[in-house]
């Protein structure tokens with residue numbers, strides 16, 4: 471009998487919502503987690519097809535002579551321009567999709583989680599069976615990020631927030647919402663969703 475692919479579940483949420491924290495709880499339950507944003511960065515330095523596409527679009531300077539990603543060049547010439555950011559995302563997205571699918575197929579688990587900041591914004595939620603949104607009030611999110619990343623100020627955080635879909639919209643698109651305000655316990659919410667995903671994946 472051929473092994474079935476695991477059920478594919480996305481976990482997203484705005485900056486500071488707590489999606490990595492929630493993903494860690496699922497990891498403790500034994501669920502494999504694919505950290506899409508970290509993996510995208512890795513693929514930009516290591517996936518030869520993606521590197522070729524980036525060089526074709528943005529020039530040889532995108533990489534150093536020894537083949538390492540030229541982050542300062544890209545920060546100045548690509549990431550400062552919203553249209554170019556869209557272009558580079560359209561190159562990175564198929565590489566992450568390929569990588570995620572082959573990673574998922576190799577996991578021995580009823581379901582796996584793909585953690586990403588922008589699942590709805592990029593359309594990649596359509597490649598998943600279910601999506602969880604981690605939601606928290608804006609003020610709490612900003613305070614958490616100020617505590618976690620002392621190098622960031624409130625303006626930088628607001629600039630990132632303004633590029634993400636509002637929480638209410640993500641909540642209405644998601645299959646499950648985990649509320650991560652200070653007065654809500656995370657573990658019971660995670661356990662309830664975990665049980666439901668296990669039964670969906672096994673039927």
Ligand code: ATP
Pocket residue numbers: 483484485486487488489490491492587614615617618650651652656
């Ligand atoms: P980013 O989009 O920046 O990666 P994120 O959504 O993954 O953020 P986390 O890194 O999980 O968010 O959480 C942001 C910060 O808030 C972390 O320092 C985390 O420890 C803290 N945090 C998350 N949830 C809670 C909570 N329920 N109570 C207190 N602190 C929390």
